[in-house]
Amino acid sequence: MFITNRRSWLPAVAAATLALAGCGDDESPDDGATSGSGGEPAKVVYSLPTPETLEFYAPIVAETLGFFEEQDVEAELAPASEEIPSTAFLENGDADIAMADIDELVISTAKGGTLQAVFSPQHANTAGTVVPEDSDIQGFDQLAGKTVGLASEEDDASLKAQLIAAGMSDGDVETITVGTSGATIAGTFEKGEIDAYVGAISDFTALRATGVPLRNITPEDVQRIDGNPTAVTPETLESDREKIVGFLRAWSMGQHVGLTKPDIVEAIVRERVPAEWRNEDVAKAALAQTIELHTPDDPERIGDLRADVWETGQDLLQRAGIIEEKVDVSKILDDSLIEEINDFDRAEVEAAADEWMQQNG
Amino acid sequence: MATASRLGSALKPRRLFDLVAAPLLFLGLIVAVWKLALAQEWVSTRVLPHPEDIVASFVDLSFSDIWWDDVAATLWESIAGFLLGSALGLALAIPSGLWPVMRRMLHPYAIGLQVTPRIAIAPLIIAWAGFGYSSKIWIAAIIAFFPVYVNALTGMLTVDEESREMFRSLGASRWQTFIRLVTPSSMPVMFAGLKTAAGLALVGAVVGEFISAQRGLGVLVQQFSYQLAVSDAFAVIVMLMFLGLLLYGVMEWIERATVFWLHDSRLVARTRRRAARARKRAARRSDVAAGREAIG
Numbered sequence: 001m002f003i004t005n006r007r008s009w010l011p012a013v014a015a016a017t018l019a020l021a022g023c024g025d026d027e028s029p030d031d032g033a034t035s036g037s038g039g040e041p042a043k044v045v046y047s048l049p050t051p052e053t054l055e056f057y058a059p060i061v062a063e064t065l066g067f068f069e070e071q072d073v074e075a076e077l078a079p080a081s082e083e084i085p086s087t088a089f090l091e092n093g094d095a096d097i098a099m100a101d102i103d104e105l106v107i108s109t110a111k112g113g114t115l116q117a118v119f120s121p122q123h124a125n126t127a128g129t130v131v132p133e134d135s136d137i138q139g140f141d142q143l144a145g146k147t148v149g150l151a152s153e154e155d156d157a158s159l160k161a162q163l164i165a166a167g168m169s170d171g172d173v174e175t176i177t178v179g180t181s182g183a184t185i186a187g188t189f190e191k192g193e194i195d196a197y198v199g200a201i202s203d204f205t206a207l208r209a210t211g212v213p214l215r216n217i218t219p220e221d222v223q224r225i226d227g228n229p230t231a232v233t234p235e236t237l238e239s240d241r242e243k244i245v246g247f248l249r250a251w252s253m254g255q256h257v258g259l260t261k262p263d264i265v266e267a268i269v270r271e272r273v274p275a276e277w278r279n280e281d282v283a284k285a286a287l288a289q290t291i292e293l294h295t296p297d298d299p300e301r302i303g304d305l306r307a308d309v310w311e312t313g314q315d316l317l318q319r320a321g322i323i324e325e326k327v328d329v330s331k332i333l334d335d336s337l338i339e340e341i342n343d344f345d346r347a348e349v350e351a352a353a354d355e356w357m358q359q360n361g
Numbered sequence: 362m363a364t365a366s367r368l369g370s371a372l373k374p375r376r377l378f379d380l381v382a383a384p385l386l387f388l389g390l391i392v393a394v395w396k397l398a399l400a401q402e403w404v405s406t407r408v409l410p411h412p413e414d415i416v417a418s419f420v421d422l423s424f425s426d427i428w429w430d431d432v433a434a435t436l437w438e439s440i441a442g443f444l445l446g447s448a449l450g451l452a453l454a455i456p457s458g459l460w461p462v463m464r465r466m467l468h469p470y471a472i473g474l475q476v477t478p479r480i481a482i483a484p485l486i487i488a489w490a491g492f493g494y495s496s497k498i499w500i501a502a503i504i505a506f507f508p509v510y511v512n513a514l515t516g517m518l519t520v521d522e523e524s525r526e527m528f529r530s531l532g533a534s535r536w537q538t539f540i541r542l543v544t545p546s547s548m549p550v551m552f553a554g555l556k557t558a559a560g561l562a563l564v565g566a567v568v569g570e571f572i573s574a575q576r577g578l579g580v581l582v583q584q585f586s587y588q589l590a591v592s593d594a595f596a597v598i599v600m601l602m603f604l605g606l607l608l609y610g611v612m613e614w615i616e617r618a619t620v621f622w623l624h625d626s627r628l629v630a631r632t633r634r635r636a637a638r639a640r641k642r643a644a645r646r647s648d649v650a651a652g653r654e655a656i657g
Contacts, residue, residue: 078573080573083572085484094488202587
C-alpha cells in the first residue's frame with residue numbers, strides 16, 4: 001500500500017505545540033522584577049478561589065482606577081477552584097498572596113506550616129446555613145433529626161463547626177451533598193429532600209434574588225468568623241514586603257470605594273464582568289451582599305486581623321475533631337502591615353472614583 | 362474545479378435533505394418530549410428551561426460581545442490540547458507497538474494516567490504549567506492522550522500476519538515494513554482514536570477551566586449557573602456541542618483525505634485523477650517526441 005507524504009508536517013506541528021504549551025503567560029512569581037527594580041512595577045501574583053468576579057470587587061476597582069499602578073504594583077490574578085487548597089500555591093511559589101480559609105491556615109500551621117495571615121478583608125463568614133423562609137426551623141439547634149444539604153463534602157467541616165457551636169453533634173443530622181447549582185438547591189428544597197442547606201452565602205443570595213426566600217440560621221459565633229483571610233509565606237513577607245504592602249494598600253483603596261461609592265463599583269464591575277450581569281436581580285443582590293461582607297469593624301483598619309475570632313474558629317475546629325491540638329494563633333496572625341496598608345487618603349480615593357464615573361458613567 | 366464540483370454535489374437538495382433530515386427529526390422528538398415534561402411539571406424550568414428560551418439566549422449571546430473571547434479561549438485550549446495529546450499518544454504508541462519491552466514498560470502508566478482523577482493532579486499541573494492557558498492545554502492533552510495511544514497501538518498490533526509474512530519474504534527492511542505496511546494498516550483504527558480524542562480534548566479544556574481559568578466556556582457556564590441564568594448556561598452547552606461537532610467534523614474530513622482507501626467514492630475519485638494525470642503526461646511526451654522528429 002502506498003501512503004501520502006502529507007504526514008510530514010505532523011512532527012513539526014507536534015513540536016510546535018509542545019513548545020507553545022510550555023510558553024504562554026505562565027511566569028512564576030519569581031520571574032522578572034521583584035520590588036519595582038529598574039523602574040518596572042513589581043509583579044504580584046494573587047490567588048483567589050474564583051476568576052475575576054464582583055464577589056471580589058476590590059482588585060477590579062483597584063485596577064480600573066489605577067490604584068495598583070499608583071502603588072507601583074502589577075497585579076496578576078491566579079484563579080483556582082475551591083477544591084484546590086490555595087496554600088499549596090503559596091508553598092509552591094506559584095502565588096505571592098493567596099486567599100485561604102481560616103481552617104486551612106490553622107490546619108497548615110498545626111502540621112508545621114509557617115504561612116502568615118497578614119490581611120483579612122471580610123469580617124464575616126462567607127459560608128453558613130439557610131432554611132426556607134416558611135420553615136418551622138427557627139434556629140440551628142432545631143435541626144436535630146433533619147436532613148442537611150451540603151454544597152460539597154468540604155462543607156462537612158463547616159457543618160460540624162456549626163453543630164458544635166449550637167451544642168449538637170455529628171449524628172444529630174443526616175447529610176447529603178447537593179452541589180452548588182442554584183437550580184438544584186431550590187429543587188431539593190421544593191421537593192423536601194433537605195430541610196437546610198450549608199454552603200456559600202453567594203449561593204443563598206442568588207436564590208433569594210430569584211424568588212426563593214431563605215432564612216439564615218448560622219450560629220452567631222460562626223457568622224463572625226472571617227471569610228477569606230489573605231496569607232503569604234514568611235519568606236515572601238521578608239523579601240518582598242514593599243510590594244505586598246503596595247498590593248494590599250491598593251486592594252484596601254478599592255475596598256474603600258465599595259464602602260463609600262457602591263454605585264461606582266457597580267458601574268465598574270458591569271463593565272469588567274458583563275457575564276455576571278445577565279440576571280440583574282442576582283447581580284445587584286450579590287454586589288450588595290459582598291459590599292456588606294467587606295465592611296470592616298473599623299473603617300480605618302480595613303483588613304484588620306481579629307485574634308478573638310480566630311480563637312473561636314480554632315476552638316470549633318478542635319471540638320469538631322479536625323485538629324487535635326490548638327496552635328498559637330499569634331504564630332499565624334501578623335497585623336504589622338495593617339497600619340501601613342490603611343495609610344492612604346480616603347478623600348483622594350473617593351475623588352478618583354468620582355472622576356472615573358464622570359468620564360465613563 | 363474539482364473542489365467546486367464536489368461542493369456542488371454536497372449541496373444538492375437531495376443530498377442536503379439526506380444529511381439533515383434524520384438529525385432534525387430526532388431533535389424534533391426530543392423537543393416534543395421536553396415540552397411535555399415542562400408542561401406536566403415533571404421538571405422545573407429552574408432546572409430545564411424552555412427550548413425557545415435557550416435559542417433566544419444563544420442568539421442574544423452570539424450578537425453580544427460576552428462570550429466570543431471565551432469561545433476562542435476554549436477552542437484554542439482544545440485544539441492545542443488535542444495536538445499535544447495526540448503527539449504524545451503516537452510518540453508512545455509507536456515504540457510500544459514495535460518493541461514488546463517498551464509496551465510492557467509504558468502500558469501500566471498510560472492506563473494509570475487515564476484513571477487518575479484530574480482534580481487530584483491539578484495542583485501539580487498548575488504548579489508545573491502555571492495558571493495560564495498551558496495548564497488547561499495539558500489537562501486537555503492528558504484526557505485526549507489515551508484513546509490515541511490505545512487505538513494507535515491496537516492498529517499496529519493487529520496488522521495482518523500474512524501481509525507481514527509477505528513483506529518478510531520479499532526482503533523488506535523493518536523501516537519499509539513500518540512505513541509501507543504497519544502505518545497504513547493501522548491508520549483506520551488510529552483515526553477512530555483521533556476522532557474520539559478531538560471531542561475529549563474539548564471536555565478536558567472545560568474541566569481545566571473548572572479547576573483554574575480566567576476565561577473560557579467552562580468559566581462562563583459556572584457564572585451563568587450561579588446567577589440561575591439557566592437558559593444562558595444551556596446556551597453555552599449548545600455552543601460546546603457545536604464546537605465538538607466542528608472538531609469531530611474536521612477530523613472526519615482529514616480521515617477521508619488521508620485514509621482514502623476506506624471510502625469507495627474517494628478511492629474511485631483518486632483513481633480517476635491519477636489516470637487523468639497519467640494520460641496528460643503521456644500526451645505531453647508524445648507531443649515532445651513529435652516536435653523533436655519535426656526538427657530532426
